[in-house]
Amino acid sequence: MLKVVVVGNGMVGHHYVEQLVASEVEAQVTVIGGETRPAYDRVHLSEVFSGRSPEDLALTTRDRYIELGVEAHFGDFVASIDRENKTVTTESGKQYAYDKLVLATGSYPFVPPVKGNDLEPCLVYRTIDDLGMIQAQAKDRKVGVVVGGGLLGLECANAVKNLGLETHVVEFAPGLMGVQLDNGGSAMLRRKIEALGVQVHTSKATQVIEENSDGDTRLVMQFADGGSLETDMIVFSAGIRPYDQLARDCGLTVGERGGIEVDYHCKTSDSDIFAIGECALFGGRIFGLVAPGYRMAEAAVSQLGNDSVAFQGADMSTKLKLLGVDVGSIGDAHGKEEGSVAYTFSDERIDVYKRLIVSADGKKLLGAVLVGDCSDYDTLLQYFLNGIDLPADPQTLILPYNAGDAPALGAAALPATATICSCHNVSKGDIVAAMDGGACSLADVKSETAASTGCGGCAALLKNIVDDEMAARGLEVNKAMCEHFNFTRQEMFHLIKVGSIKTFEELLEKHGTGRGCEICKPTAGSILASLWNDYILEEKHVGLQDTNDNFLANMQKNGTYSVVPRIPGGEITPDKLIVLGQVAKKYSLYTKITGGQRVDLFGARVQHLPAIWEELIEAGFETGHAYGKALRTVKSCVGSTWCRYGVQDSVAMALYVENRYKGLRSPHKLKSAVSGCTRECAEAQSKDFGVIATENGWNLFVCGNGGMKPRHADLFATDLDDETLIKYIDRFLMFYVNTADRLQRTSVWMDNLEGGLDYLKQVVIEDSLGIAAELEEQMNNVVGTYQCEWKTTVEDPEKLKRFRQFVNSEAEDRDIIFVEERGQPRPATEEEREQILAKSA
Amino acid sequence: MSNTQQALEPQTITLCGLSDLIPNSGICAEVDGQQIALFYLPSETPQVYAIGNWDPIGKANVLARGIVGDIDGRLVVASPLYKQHFDLLTGECLEDDQVSVAAFSVTLVADQVLLSL
Numbered sequence: 001m002l003k004v005v006v007v008g009n010g011m012v013g014h015h016y017v018e019q020l021v022a023s024e025v026e027a028q029v030t031v032i033g034g035e036t037r038p039a040y041d042r043v044h045l046s047e048v049f050s051g052r053s054p055e056d057l058a059l060t061t062r063d064r065y066i067e068l069g070v071e072a073h074f075g076d077f078v079a080s081i082d083r084e085n086k087t088v089t090t091e092s093g094k095q096y097a098y099d100k101l102v103l104a105t106g107s108y109p110f111v112p113p114v115k116g117n118d119l120e121p122c123l124v125y126r127t128i129d130d131l132g133m134i135q136a137q138a139k140d141r142k143v144g145v146v147v148g149g150g151l152l153g154l155e156c157a158n159a160v161k162n163l164g165l166e167t168h169v170v171e172f173a174p175g176l177m178g179v180q181l182d183n184g185g186s187a188m189l190r191r192k193i194e195a196l197g198v199q200v201h202t203s204k205a206t207q208v209i210e211e212n213s214d215g216d217t218r219l220v221m222q223f224a225d226g227g228s229l230e231t232d233m234i235v236f237s238a239g240i241r242p243y244d245q246l247a248r249d250c251g252l253t254v255g256e257r258g259g260i261e262v263d264y265h266c267k268t269s270d271s272d273i274f275a276i277g278e279c280a281l282f283g284g285r286i287f288g289l290v291a292p293g294y295r296m297a298e299a300a301v302s303q304l305g306n307d308s309v310a311f312q313g314a315d316m317s318t319k320l321k322l323l324g325v326d327v328g329s330i331g332d333a334h335g336k337e338e339g340s341v342a343y344t345f346s347d348e349r350i351d352v353y354k355r356l357i358v359s360a361d362g363k364k365l366l367g368a369v370l371v372g373d374c375s376d377y378d379t380l381l382q383y384f385l386n387g388i389d390l391p392a393d394p395q396t397l398i399l400p401y402n403a404g405d406a407p408a409l410g411a412a413a414l415p416a417t418a419t420i421c422s423c424h425n426v427s428k429g430d431i432v433a434a435m436d437g438g439a440c441s442l443a444d445v446k447s448e449t450a451a452s453t454g455c456g457g458c459a460a461l462l463k464n465i466v467d468d469e470m471a472a473r474g475l476e477v478n479k480a481m482c483e484h485f486n487f488t489r490q491e492m493f494h495l496i497k498v499g500s501i502k503t504f505e506e507l508l509e510k511h512g513t514g515r516g517c518e519i520c521k522p523t524a525g526s527i528l529a530s531l532w533n534d535y536i537l538e539e540k541h542v543g544l545q546d547t548n549d550n551f552l553a554n555m556q557k558n559g560t561y562s563v564v565p566r567i568p569g570g571e572i573t574p575d576k577l578i579v580l581g582q583v584a585k586k587y588s589l590y591t592k593i594t595g596g597q598r599v600d601l602f603g604a605r606v607q608h609l610p611a612i613w614e615e616l617i618e619a620g621f622e623t624g625h626a627y628g629k630a631l632r633t634v635k636s637c638v639g640s641t642w643c644r645y646g647v648q649d650s651v652a653m654a655l656y657v658e659n660r661y662k663g664l665r666s667p668h669k670l671k672s673a674v675s676g677c678t679r680e681c682a683e684a685q686s687k688d689f690g691v692i693a694t695e696n697g698w699n700l701f702v703c704g705n706g707g708m709k710p711r712h713a714d715l716f717a718t719d720l721d722d723e724t725l726i727k728y729i730d731r732f733l734m735f736y737v738n739t740a741d742r743l744q745r746t747s748v749w750m751d752n753l754e755g756g757l758d759y760l761k762q763v764v765i766e767d768s769l770g771i772a773a774e775l776e777e778q779m780n781n782v783v784g785t786y787q788c789e790w791k792t793t794v795e796d797p798e799k800l801k802r803f804r805q806f807v808n809s810e811a812e813d814r815d816i817i818f819v820e821e822r823g824q825p826r827p828a829t830e831e832e833r834e835q836i837l838a839k840s841a
Numbered sequence: 842m843s844n845t846q847q848a849l850e851p852q853t854i855t856l857c858g859l860s861d862l863i864p865n866s867g868i869c870a871e872v873d874g875q876q877i878a879l880f881y882l883p884s885e886t887p888q889v890y891a892i893g894n895w896d897p898i899g900k901a902n903v904l905a906r907g908i909v910g911d912i913d914g915r916l917v918v919a920s921p922l923y924k925q926h927f928d929l930l931t932g933e934c935l936e937d938d939q940v941s942v943a944a945f946s947v948t949l950v951a952d953q954v955l956l957s958l
Binding site: 239272483484515516517518520521522539542543544545546547548551555557558559606801802804805806807808809811813814815816830 | 856857861863864865867868869870871872874876879882885895899900901902903906907908909910911912913914916917919922924935
């Protein structure tokens, strides 16, 4: 079999391995990684200081490689390549033979040759280990300097700022991000960053770094202009250099300023050796972004197989958030092309800068710079990439416009080859193909093509295309819930709320047709409960509820029910545990511990339910709402009270959260958890809303779930105090209850919100819609009118009438038959039941 | 509320009283070991309906605990187990014409639910 050795396990090296394993090429793959850990997401490195753990950034694991049949070695650098014998040798002396060798060695941070750059603590910003050093050195210190005002430097400044240090950026050039921005854009970026408290020093050539013998800080930097700056730490993030030493040593052709030269197939001057990613030089350029690296990896894989993909360079346009500031750069940002003309718009009141570079004839977009507002980026990028003719007045593309006359680039205008999602290389053609294949909603298209699941920057454009394609196919999106209501759940919610509708009959009369069904009735019942919080078994609501809601228990396959008492936070006294056991014994119930830290009692006959509850209520239990589309459990770890590692009292918080939101009716079930430290034993990141303790408070995660399509929750806000945490959860939950579709869990709901997580943050944290107070009030109303449905039921003899098995006899349902297994009852199988019935007959 | 347009059949059994019924929902009665799901729809004519309680697809006695409504104008109950619809007048399953449950003739006379045998 073909022996392929991949040197380097960064993002691009890893992508190569994944692509190769997934291809038809039969190969024995060996990976040699210099870092001790397998590939991780380097783009989001600075998030480690805002709540993400290094494990969250992992792109793969050692186990995953074993599953794929890939031999992987980490923490060992390749020391030499023997091209004649086709072997590589590592620093530890291991030797590997190859048929094809792939160099994905990446790059290393450039450290300017300044005297004193080796003093402690002068660091670099490139790997997770680097972050660890930066964090260690920042402890109990005040000031941090980042050398480098480019893209990486500002990313690094964000990390240093997140550590709580007074942050300085020192740049040799006259402006920030000189590669991507023109002078005007650069100046605006500086204004905005300085307003955030980061001090910017440009045109500063550092001459020497010295230990600070007197003064509070550890180091002092002396600049060529005579100035100086005191600091506790210096992090160099002034650009990268290709890691090409291995290639040089074995005689491969490298560029004058570094980089291993490659052709369209990413082949080096030795046709058995490939180079991909930041170590490769193509057409005289290094491509220091991840997307072009992935394209190179794909081209190199295809060389071993059907040779269908070639690398033809890549667009280096980029859109990102640096220190919270939106920055976008497209094409020729500096207007270098001869005859090009520029349009500039600047608004210093709101700190927005936009510039267009247009061809001499005014027809094509050559480049653009956006600072402070990137909302036009997607549209401009499509004009640029696809060579679409500009409108007669190109300036309208960046001028502020009144609602309604926004110059929209119709999705129909884009060619099929237009790349919509550059993270996952999804073209408009791919999206259309997915829709031809049956995907018929934004969420379907996302899950089918992976479009907009990377950085999410293309979300708005993707939605336009999906909507446009739907319209083009003459497909009206059928939003009707069922034949009785031509509305979505959200619309029904508004109709009920605005019209103060209190019963299903009233709703049907005013807005529906027919008599209703098992789809619209429970939906309306849930909304009525969310809004008015009536007891759901009021006579007027009884007919609306699914059997589980109706009998306040979960129907099982044989028509019996399971009962789940609430055990908030999973905390339970021995006495209560004993009661659960006694009740289970008395009514012959099967007992099982649930994943949500509760006890489920199975096999209750409908006529026994009231008596079972009475005993449970007597012992202090309440309903656990396991039957409802409602808040289920708030799982917790034991927290700082007992655990050696806990930093907050997670049990107390879980109890508070569960008691606050218990009974809240929602579009789908809601689960939550609270962990007492970052070890995350409560698995809060798999919940609709999860809370993880930090030294300074709580981190809030939202929109995760387990089940059929597991999804990790997204980090929503960090280091919150108790009050703010609850405020955000109130708003988040009520916004979900107000706007989600029927049976739509929080993750899918968020995916369908245009703008996704960022939009949700704006609504909940920044109150961009001005509804936060209303959402909180709505929640307070629900919390204030909570009642235990079991208790209300057992106290009302009228309600208990429904729990008779037969209205005209005291008999039991003889078709319900149990057999014993492992010391507990279980429903008889069909065969067992027939045998038993035959015997008794 | 009473519905007396039908003459009293000679062979009838009283199942229960009106107050035992739950508006727009179902309950269950038993006659000679057979389970009958009874539905009370006050705004329809007739107001009471009876079909077998055994769900032949879910294989349990549960139809009385389903949600009632209409599909294409036919009054139905949806099984609480797997949501198939059964016609309240004929017992036919709307999703599978090979499947049906028994349908019974019931009337509401003087606040009593009577089953015709």
